[in-house]
Amino acid sequence: MSSNKPTSLPVQRPSPPPYVEVGRWAKLWADIKRNRVSYYLLAPFLLLFTFFTILPILTSIGLSFTYYNIIEAPRFVGLSNYRLLFVDDDIFLKAVGITLKFAFVTGPIGYIMAFLLAWAISQIPQKYRFFYTLCFYTPSITSAVAMSVVWLYLFAGDRKGLFNHWLIELGILDEPYLFLQNVDSIVPVIIIVSLWMSMGIGFLAFLAGLQNVPKELYEAGAIDGVRYRWQELVYITLPAVKPQLLFGAVMQVVFSLQVFDVSMQLVGMPSPLYAGHTILAHLYDYAFIRFEMGYASAIAVVLFFLMLGLNRLIFRFLGGD
Template sequence: MLKSEQAVTAAHTSTSRAKQKRMSPFQAIWEYRASYVFIAPFMICFMIFIMIPVIAAFGLSFTYYNSLEPPRFVGWANFRYMLSQDLILIKYAIPNTFKFATIVGPGGYAASFLLAWLISILPGVYRKWFTLALYTPSLAGGVAMSIIWLPLLSGDRIGYLNSFLIKLGLINEPVLWVTSKEHLMTSMIVVTLWSSMGIGFLAMLAGILNVNHELYEAGRLDGIKSRLEEIWYITIPSTKPQMLFGAVMAIVGAFKAGGIGTQLSGMNPTPQYAGHLIISQIDDYGFTRFELGYATALSVFLLILIYAANKLCWRLFGTKEDE
């Protein structure tokens, strides 16, 4: 009886596939019109706010455009200038961006997973308060910058960090944490990591909390003896979708964080370009020099970098069904 039901199901599936192949695209859309009505609001917003701007950006990247005159087609001139003559981009923005993203992206991602796992083993009554405490900095933004970090990292003796270190005898003179070339990048990384527990952190926490506890019991019966083995063999494989989402959000956040150096140092550009990132270069050409064509070309270059990093995440955490 079971075999006959399976045969009927297989025949029905093959018939449906053959029918779909015979239908034209317009017939297929009409047949599934109810489904398209449901996804229409999302598709309209996606086209207006994402797809069309991206296509327009690719088009403007091949033009000279100053927002006053009509765009003038210049071919690959913007990209040739970017790769051969923009010394600030080559010498400062690209190396600083890769250093910043390499530390903040994986570092924030690892911290998100570790803290999410630690919260998951807490009693439920404490879990929500620790989650709120860790998630709040990602919402604070400029408020936390002006209230917490700027007084803390002030370069005089009144700054909280300098005052504390001088009292302990660890330093004799105040350290210019945010206005010196040597320490600005470190300060940027610390502040960004502090505020990196965003939506990716919540996604990983939700994934860990929803892992079937029977898997842990079965693992202990199969010889898993430590928490580390549970994480490696059960937690990580069971939360791959959430970890993929968290990785993508961490990479995008690391690459797009550009104003942090200017906010901390109060200077634009940052001291000796120590905190100058690709986003800073885009802002400089787009909103200061009004060379919007070249600024758009820089944006396309950054988009390609983010896409390559996201493909790496899909390789690490994606599955064949997701590709």
């Protein structure tokens, strides 16, 4: 006799919805909606940054592919400006070499000097720090024109020049040396003056970071066996001010690659045999003397990517956790 019980069927479970990968832009939009108040507060800066930084960069990149002399409308010439820049413009290649030489000397030396001076000032009593900070920071906010008056007197190529006077009095020289006309001494002079003026924003950032290192870290280090100042510097201070170290390195690279005013005020424009000619001086020459804005834009683009590449290298070394 057959059973009348219904046979049980397998339960049909609803299939899960297909997995949809959320794109990067969707995540960004969701983050903007979630933190919209913060983005409202950032909006003024973002607008100014877009109009005065991003748009000029994009405009320069676009003009670098044109011939533009301000009077006529820009005319597209393709890669002609870059071909002329890297193949036929010997002065530009010389300017690149001088700029890199200047950057690789003043960059590390100025960076180390700024940190060591800031560290030394942070070790002295609080009531004296303002005086020493003012003494070292003042040259960086003084215009190159004003500073050149002092340095032109020091490096003057006659007996009235202070260095020549001292060297002749000491019997080291028999006749005045032309510091600002000799091609072998122009770059060293510019480096010396630039180092004197390099205690700028990075120096203040170092000083602020050093003064905000918690004292509890030094007390804990003393318990763990740290006894000397250099041990505190290596094991406690440097890790604690790593953000300031990164910021100071970026600012030092920007300062080193943008040297121009010091060179122009000391050795003129152009310098003797282009011995002090930098990338920014070459840019100024074509933009504001020859009014070849398309070619000047190509120079600016090269300088921008050179600066960007060096900054990325710095972030690789100092930006990690």
